[in-house]
Amino acid sequence: MKLLYDFFIIVYSFVARAISFHNPKAKLWINGRVDILKKIKTALENNKNKIVWMHCASLGEFEQGRPLIEKLKLENADLKILVTFFSPSGYEIHKNYKGANWVFYLPIDTKKNAENFLEIVKPNLILFVKYEYWFYYLTEAKKRKIAVLLISGIFRESQPFFKWYGKLHLEMLTCFTHLFVQNDESNELLKTVHSKNNISINGDTRFDRVIEIAKQDYHNKIIENFVADNKVIVAGSTWLEDDEELDHYANKNTNIKFIIVPHNIDVERVSEILFLYKNAVLYSEYENITDKTNVLIIDNVGLLNKLYKYATICYIGGGFGGDGVHNVLEAAVYFKPVIFGPIYQKFEEAIDLVNCYGALTINSALELEAAINDLLTDKEKLQQMEHNAGTYVKNNEGSSQEIINFIYANRLLTN
Numbered sequence: 565m566k567l568l569y570d571f572f573i574i575v576y577s578f579v580a581r582a583i584s585f586h587n588p589k590a591k592l593w594i595n596g597r598v599d600i601l602k603k604i605k606t607a608l609e610n611n612k613n614k615i616v617w618m619h620c621a622s623l624g625e626f627e628q629g630r631p632l633i634e635k636l637k638l639e640n641a642d643l644k645i646l647v648t649f650f651s652p653s654g655y656e657i658h659k660n661y662k663g664a665n666w667v668f669y670l671p672i673d674t675k676k677n678a679e680n681f682l683e684i685v686k687p688n689l690i691l692f693v694k695y696e697y698w699f700y701y702l703t704e705a706k707k708r709k710i711a712v713l714l715i716s717g718i719f720r721e722s723q724p725f726f727k728w729y730g731k732l733h734l735e736m737l738t739c740f741t742h743l744f745v746q747n748d749e750s751n752e753l754l755k756t757v758h759s760k761n762n763i764s765i766n767g768d769t770r771f772d773r774v775i776e777i778a779k780q781d782y783h784n785k786i787i788e789n790f791v792a793d794n795k796v797i798v799a800g801s802t803w804l805e806d807d808e809e810l811d812h813y814a815n816k817n818t819n820i821k822f823i824i825v826p827h828n829i830d831v832e833r834v835s836e837i838l839f840l841y842k843n844a845v846l847y848s849e850y851e852n853i854t855d856k857t858n859v860l861i862i863d864n865v866g867l868l869n870k871l872y873k874y875a876t877i878c879y880i881g882g883g884f885g886g887d888g889v890h891n892v893l894e895a896a897v898y899f900k901p902v903i904f905g906p907i908y909q910k911f912e913e914a915i916d917l918v919n920c921y922g923a924l925t926i927n928s929a930l931e932l933e934a935a936i937n938d939l940l941t942d943k944e945k946l947q948q949m950e951h952n953a954g955t956y957v958k959n960n961e962g963s964s965q966e967i968i969n970f971i972y973a974n975r976l977l978t979n
Contacts, residue, residue: 565732569699570674577672592652596669601677605684607666613644614977617687619670619701622651624891625693626658628716631772631964632691634663639968640977646685650696657865673698682708689976691715692740699732702739711741711976715967716769718912719750725757734758741976744967747912764970767963768913774869774897775961782870786850787823790860794821795876795940800868801827801890802881804836806905809929810879811840813936818843818858820940823871825862827881827890837861869894876946877939879932880904883925889914896922899954901946903935922953 584591608615618633620626626647633645645663648670649655659667671677678700690705690712705712724730725737737743737758744766745751751765799810802824814822824841826833838844844859845852847867862871869891872878878895882888883905892914895902902923908914917923926932939946971977 565729566699569732573673589652592656593669596652596655597671600669600671601680601684604666604668604671604681607668608646608684611644613642614640614688615644615646615685616689616691616977617646617648617685618664618691618693619648619696619698620650620654620693621696622649622654623657625695626654627773627891628769629691629693630663631769631776632715632967635964635968636971636977637663643977646687670698670701673700675700675704678704682710689713689971694718697733697736699736702736706739711974712739713967713971713976714740714743714745716766716963717743717745717750718747719745719753720910721753726753730757741974742970744963744970764966766966767960769964769967770891770893770913771957771960772962772964774891774893774957777869777894778873778897780870782873784867784870786847787860787871787874790823790850790853791821791874794819796821796823796874797877797879797936798823798825798872798875798895799879800825800872800881800895802837802879803827803885804833805884806879806881807837807840809884809905809926809932812929813933814859815842818856820858822859823862823874824859825868825871829863829865834861834863872900873898875900877936878902883907892917892923893957896953897957899950901939901949902953903932917953917956920952920956922949922956924949 580590580593584594616633616636618629620629637643637645644665647661647664647667650670655669661667671681682704687710690710692712693715694717702712719725724733734757740762743754743763745754745763746768748765751763754763797820799806799822824837826837841859843856844861845857847860847862847864872895878900880889880892880895880902882890884907888910889904889908892902892904896917902917904914904923904925906925906927908925914923918925924935926935939949
């Protein structure tokens, strides 16, 4: 199995390099790792402080780990934070993140890279967030007796841990000092292959993050001028399939304001949206707004999680694609009703919001239009969904603090 794992790592790197000539994301992935260990060594060579290393696959996982490292940093002034990413979509957005002392791509998971990386960094504590498991980094950390915690873990029967070929993955589980998982299902699955003494049901640290964002005093003059006193639909992280469900309603109901925040903002994607929405203007070209404009397309990054506060109703994209709905908590935290497509079953928070009537799921443009009309005309129903969505988020606050309490109680930063 180890030989197969090594072969996969080699092939993955080879394919990434091969397609990097015409794939911008692959190019970033390759170029970001050029001399990466040398860069890390140079950056850390004078460090004398304790280090917490947090690894994230991408942007979403970073948001889950962020409340934890920021609180640790706040309570331990001399502590240094190292953040690594696997994906360019996480690294490129947060490479200048001020909450960490260093942000890098994770070197490819080989035995030599893992040995060199941990020898350079010498972390006192390692945090892996949610999904990613790298064999050589984990086994090398175990060999060096470095505490490793899994944060906001999710486990499903389809994962290798629970298959006949999962021996390598089971070995990785033994490298974790403790596994903090989100739900009962993950806990029950893990207990079939791992010691229950090393597992805690802790919920999702993203609740803490979205609550923290919602508390910020945010104002945006362009957005506030655009929405004025109108009913507002904010559609976040949309793909083409989502916009095709929403465009007819937006084009027909010019008395309602729509803020569209696409998941990607490359030229082709923005052109698609401008074609679909007939009375639209780009955020970057807001000076071109007219009296007929009822759709504002956000063509920059970093605004979405604050824009939901301006909504009457929130639509979350991704629910018509294979990966499923995007982050529903960013909207629900503002006590806003949430609507999304039919593919959401992998996301505990989306399921919970539907079950508590804080969210609605739709299968077509007709169902979407009916749901929006129903909420806009039935004030009592709208208020009930608002209350349910916000209360659900509020009731799930605190998992970051529980992990920090575990760290202190087990003296994981004093070794």
